[in-house]
Amino acid sequence: MKLFNSKKLEPSGVDTTDNASTEPDKEQPWQELGLKQDEYEEIKNILGRRPTSSELAMYSVMWSEHCSYKSSKIYLRQFGEKVTPEMKKYLMVGMGENAGVVDIGEGLAVTFKVESHNHPSFIEPFQGAATGVGGIVRDILSMGARPIAIMDQLRFGAPNHPDTARVVHGVVDGISFYGNCLGLPNIGGETVFDSVYQGNPLVNALSIGSMKHEDLKLAKASNPGDLVILFGARTGADGIGGVSVLASETFESTGPTKRPAVQVGDPFAEKVLIECCLELFHAGVVAGIQDLGGAGISCATSELASNGGKGMRVQLKNVLLRDESLTPEEILMSESQERMCAVVPKKRLKEFESIVNKWEVEYSVLGDVIDEDRLYINWGHEEIVNVPPRTVAHDGPVYERPVAYPAYQNELNENSSAKLPRAKNATELATQLMQLIATPNQADKSWITAQYDKYVGGNTALSMPDDSGMIRVSEESGLGVALATDANGKYAYLNPYEGARLALAEAYRNVAVTGAVPRAVTNCLNFGSPENPEVMWQFKEATAGLADACLELGIPVTGGNVSFYNQSGDVAIYPTPVVGVLGVIDDVARRIPSGWQDDGNNIYLLGATYDELDGSAWAKDIHDHLGGQPPKVDLAKEKLLADLLHGASIQGLIESAHDLSEGGLGIAVLEASLRFNVGARIWLGDVLDRDGIDQTAALFSESQTRVLVSVGREDDVKFQALCDARGVPCLRIGVTDATSGLVEIKDIADLKLDDIRQGWSGVMSGLFD
Amino acid sequence: MKIGVITYPGTLDDRDAQRAIRLAGGTPVPLWHDDDDLKKVDAVVLPGGFSYGDYLRCGAIAAKAPATKEVIRLAAKGLPVLGICNGFQVLVESHLLPGGLIRNEKQHFICRDQKLRVENNETAWTSLFEKDQEILIPLKNGEGGYIATDDTLKMLEQENRIAFRYVENNPNGSMNDIAGITNERGNVVGLMPHPEHAVEAGFGPDTPTAMRSGIDGLLFFESVLKMVVNS
Amino acid sequence: MPKIIVEIMPKQDLLDPQGKAVSNSLHREGKKEITAVRIGKRIELHFDREITDQDLEMAKDQAANFLSNDVIEDVIAITKED
Amino acid sequence: MPKIIVEIMPKQDLLDPQGKAVSNSLHREGKKEITAVRIGKRIELHFDREITDQDLEMAKDQAANFLSNDVIEDVIAITKED
């Protein structure tokens, strides 16, 4: 195979390393490519000359905020530092790789990660969201795992704003189109509406994959002589400077003023690519496979080489193109989807070829791994890149951006909800409850989730509307995993440190109520511009809060993603740290639903209720108020509660469990009743007495560490004893009723299930059909 | 008892169909679209998914695959064939079944637990059902609206070739609430909903008594196994 | 670049939920003068050489038997463009 | 019946997965003379009266802002048919 021709031929007009030496002063568009003056100087420093235009292209995308984490790096370190050896026990691969890998026992492991595709999803919602799913799935695949499920975390603008429907339809269609076509069940997610996301919706996507321990792969090129092969879709002009540049810029408040090339996704190509990669892994013909996401070939080549501590020689003319007119710089930056880069030992090439041919996947050999700390890229006979790979991939700039306590913060925190009028009587309480369940944020999300395939694969044990998604990993033993993600932007805005802890606590609780044991954490940190010191303060607080909370709960962060520049004009979104918790369950047959189905079971409220209405759905949706401090959370108690739920589920004592979060006890009771259309009789008197609160707080406070469980009468004594032994506050507040068709809340109202359902289920279709 | 399951590029529910066959007591045999050898199976399932990305029209490209051509040949001789969702679309594009399937009335992909009525329990795949039995199995499709000319519809009705009808809710705008049909001989059946997703308690649709415990889909596979044994 | 263009339309309103959705949306915006919207396909077959009569025959055959489904669609035009 | 026909194609330099799938299928059958296939839309707007210049303006506007998505598609023709 002849990749390189040393014979001197006619120059092609591209900017070569020779030119860079002979024309040192050539003007270069470093500013347009998003580099800062000192960054450009640093590149010249590293190379000892000016970069070629191709090198400049590579450095600019790889040093962008999105790819280099230059503003967040110093804070993300805590996730690796604030850990105990105990926390690392199940961690097979930690932060820094494509995705973290967690041992779940029986020789099996899972890998999971959540990533943002916010800006592309505003510009072209359908393709933006679709390719967001595609990208995260390739991350999971590159670890050697078979992707087994996805989830999506969405934040939209005000439901009745004229632009919201466009984004909602496009995003949901895009996720549905891509995820369904890949054959990955969608097992959960979040949907939140708030005008703060109007010009900058959030589209985060999570994927999880499973594998045997021995199938774990790390993407690196460490064996000189191995071939570097690009395969999958052809390289086109789509998304040039897309993800990386987009994700590193602030939007204009007027909407999509710039319309850069977006990427177009082909889920069919990706499905074929998944099967093809898994067969390649299985046959052992690849040393590693790197996915191509943001920064395309620039990223794949430099990261593979840098990870392996070796170098690489690449012939860029060998890249298969969709459009022959692409320049080398464009080829290096293209973010065309559904491509992968494999490192293949020379003697396995034949086998590699026969597998990719079987799947009708196109490929081309780009070059080989060399025992030298250089990445050389040729365009025909001319050298256009000659750099140390680490300087591109890993040793980018690191900033300690200025941090400032926000000017508005004190006023915001002092503006407590205490001054809001409480409901005066039973009628008003009932009205507020019915009003809350029918707000877009509390209402039924099945308008969205019904567009997602939750059955494919036949291993979905829980999905919407239950608190976590749960998926069986081993068909033999029933071993499975539960996954939940949460973020409350309002809480994080009021107090970013606490907000991040609360997000973790809620996701942790959502996993625990299913009977699974929380084991690992991922996150996607959605924030405004890092160049705004107040945003940077939020980021600093939130990362500290999350790292501290993980330490308190004893579960490690395995990876994540940072998305900055989420703002329109000068107005940043609420800080939105999406936190995902993964739990393990030895047999998914043991899982607990979120609602009650049997008649005559006792209903217990676990945990204590405080008067905590700041930042609540009640304050925001009934009184249009946001201020004060978010609820407090004691993570030691949270852990105790999770242990109790696990113990009780092992003993088969609980029939249902639903965590309390937005909307408090009132909403939780209605949701648990709606789950199987089985009513309940509830009394709040004992809660009022024990916790010293009023009815409004009893119904709507968002105090943490609370769960609503139903228990069969025969297990009553055992269950109460278990709570007492562990010191978890436990109060019987009602009984399930399968015949009345009512949710009766004593002294407040008898609500018809049909009425509740009508209010709850018609909201989304009313807005978007 | 060997039942083949064809995998096209983009097929998704092939492993679920294989599981269903196993749970019903049969032996699933994976078949590859590009291979015209059907390995002497006693029946074939064309599973759900997005064969060839469902580009152009759902099932149109898969209808030209070597394995499909062999299915067409053997179906004429009586080989039992079940097309589920995308498999149904392939059967229609192959002209093994009449009519066509178009985009759902509401334009969206829809995934829900769907009630059906068994209208014809004399096909290879429905013999263990009672006539008019109501069953609950998942439905998930983007292009599941069944359409046919008036003449075809009349013929299907008259010849009792409507195998399943949607009950309570027509999810995709299908004519005459048609969820599935059969050929004249009763060996080829196609339907949009997914019986293979209601075969194992814990992973099927919710029922009035327990979460995800519906297994009404199992009878499809047991029916064909019984028929093969008897013949 | 020489190409053959195949135009395909759904047979009737009934078979075109997409067209109906678009027309509903236009009506909501008050464009009542549009009585119906129908959405079909425009398929380009590209050639790297001049198109022969044989090519046109082939295209006709593909249009009828593969590119369209005559249960639900009509091929309304096959044209050559250089 | 008078109608305005709007023709929309995926942008030249963007991926057209549909077209690719169809061209692969044709290639498998040996039709190598077809170098590429691209699939776009043909949208008919029906009127129950004669079409005015104003209607054409409206169609142009709808074609650009609603019927097509200029990030990924091009409107290649808007024609009147009586």
Ligand SMILES: Nc1ncnc2c1ncn2[C@@H]1O[C@H](COP(=O)(O)OP(=O)(O)O)[C@@H](O)[C@H]1O
């Ligand atoms: N965009 C979405 N995609 C998938 N599932 C969703 C989405 N939005 C909400 N859900 C699901 O709907 C249910 C209710 O959501 P939510 O009220 O946010 O749950 P929780 O309060 O427990 O976090 C959950 O099962 C959740 O996973």
Ligand SMILES: [Mg+2]
């Ligand atoms: Mg919950």
